[in-house]
Amino acid sequence: MKNKLLDLMIVIVLALAALLLAFTGLQSALVRLFVMAPLVFFLPGYALTHLVFTSEQLDGWERILMSLGISLMVTIITGIILNQTPAGLQTTSWSIALASITLIAAVFALLKRRVMQAKKTPHLENRFRVMPAILITSAVILTAGAYFFARTTTNSLSHSFTSLWITPVDKNQPNVLQVGVTNMENSTVNYRLTVQAGGKVLEQFPSIPLQSGKTWNSQVNISGVTTASGPVTADLYRLDSPSKIYRTATWWPASP
């Protein structure tokens, strides 16, 4: 004999699991996604539909709709209310608020169902059919494939670039500059960097091999450089095109 309270008990367990997860701070992205996402999109609404609707009022599809929709409404309204609290909208307050709503609604729904001795619990068609399952699985795989294909090709077809920058290390050290290079060229590139001021070379970095996606930086001391000699100039070259300045950055020292 089926446990007629099983669905609500699962809801209660999931809500408690979400609460526990929020406080343990477990970092696993997948676990958090599969436990927490239902807390935002489904569990509050599902529990509330069982509390305020009778099983005759909603068929399976309607229950799914109301579970999703009411969860969205509850989340939005909860957010407006949480905003009035000092804690505001953050992990602990969200988990406590949504889990509490779900737990209270589920417990009362459970009690209500026991009292009413509901003869049946609403459920979707529960015959498992092989062909639809195969088709749906194929569709999911094809869709995921389309997405990853689009993602991969977008990354590779997006314009590649190298960035160069020059800034003071911090306010307290105006004579120390940081120069940096990031390679987003989709391949390893070997760079050369020259830092000069007033025609005088302050620093040379003759070879900076950098893999795609990596960043290199270094500090340059500009003590003694004044605005009279012009800005400090960092010129970046690619070693496969050594005579052409690839990127330029400049910094005007503070006036004495």
Place this chain on the structure above:
Amino acid sequence: MSAYGLLWIAAAFTASRANIPVSQAIFWVGMILLLLPAAIRVIKPNVGRSERLAILMITGVALYMVKVLYSPILFTYLDELQHWRTVQNILISHHLYGFNPILTVSAVYPGLEIVTDALISLTGLTIFQAGLIVIGVGRLVAVLALFLLFERISTSSQVAGIGTLLYMANPHFLLFDAQFAYESLALPLAVLTLYCAMRYARLRGKGKLGFGLSAFGGMAAVIVTHHITSFVLASIFLLWTFILLIKIRPILNRLVPTWIGIFGLIGIMAWITFVATQAITYLSSPLTSAINDLIGLILGTRSARHLFVQTGVNQPDFLLLRFLAISAVVLILAGLPFGALKVWQKYRNNNLALVLTAIGLIYPVTLVVRYLPWGLIISSRTAPYIFLGIGFVLAVIYPNLRIPERNEWKYRSAFTAAVMLIFLGMIASGVAAWGLPVTYQQNSYTNSADLQGEFASQWVLNTFGPYRRVAAEQDLLWEMGAYGLQRSITPDTDRIWFDNFYSTPGLGPDKLQLLKSSKIQFLSIDQRNNSPLLLPKQAGTTSTGPVQAVPASQYISALSNIDQIRGISRIYDSGDIVTYDVGALTGEK
């Protein structure tokens, strides 16, 4: 088959980004593969209810995936960047209503961002990932709610299926209402609210409470999510009330739509008064412009908008688009009177059916409004609402025809062809506005992914922290405000325009003065705007006449002397994007 169609579309978008000419043909093949099998099955009589609904949900999600494939690694539409900033503000401050310089009104309609923040806070997802999921869930709600609404009104799952399918044909469904923006979540909530209100109105005795609470809760959620949708929803309830009142003697406990409509109006007024005062300025501007255009048109001082002006890049073949779009409009206009007649014959006792018919019959008016220069924006924004009516009215035609059984397949084929033509025509008009995705072009609506802009924006944030006053043009300004969390100086928020930077050569005293008076710390320039490939396509028509594109040579020379100006440091160079620290001149540090 929908998934197979998506593969074709992914290939089409990739080919478009690689500038391969057949990309457009591949795209249309993909759309037909995605839609035609679903249309054939949904329109067919004697198909199981669950099967119809499952097909529609898969189709709705598949159409959403088209938008995801369009921008698979970053949000790229300007609206998305604007709402991104609101989410960022909430994540940092843990409170609502933080100032959003790139769309102030987004902060005061935070429904979408609240749900996104909840998901991010609890799961650790990125804004992009969470945003995709939230809009996807909204899409599911929209399709389900619409089907169930139409089914309850018509008592026919076939009518419901066709109506939902036709709703999906609205030109905003594919891209605009699939973006990470407040309307995309407000619409599903609005349809759900209508459904709950309808159930609430029809139920007697106990059990109404759930639907009543859901209807009022839905109305409240819509009010705090999107201004226009809340106005439209309240108006629908009031229109419903009007029809109710002229049909029956007012009985207080039957006036369900009245109470929800009144609640909606009071809620809207209260929200605008106490939270969202900037919505008045934000919404009145296009409306005022449209009214001025209408007056100008009548008086002969303004000319009508030219239809079918190309505005996007890499658009599909223009003649084909025009044919599809016009065919779709003609079919809808031809079908509306027949559908309205069928509604009157079969469903006139259902007040919500009459409401939807009235909404659908507004469609011809929206076409006329398109001739106004500002009318295109207003007319196109009505599509998601008008199609609630169009979908239902056209859906009742075929199932209620008396057809001899031997000819049934012919009528069904013709109707399916008509539905497909409407679908493709409306998609054509939507895609025509934006074109297929390409590698970066100015105007984010055709941008595939501006990784360089995102990187440049995040570099400023990581190096200098947030909320610095930044000037840049168009896309980069929004990216600085969103990804960079900077205080972007925008025309809408600050009433400061930097257009003359690019229309006159050099960085002279007047421009320096503008930087000083605006207290700019960083000036970012996107040199991709110089591309001659882009400039001819940027010309368009506004209410003041055609916009002249700035010639490339003039654009390049506009800031040519900036590197020579003492005190302006060129702190960042990524080839296309250059950022200058002008704080030494403006006093901003």
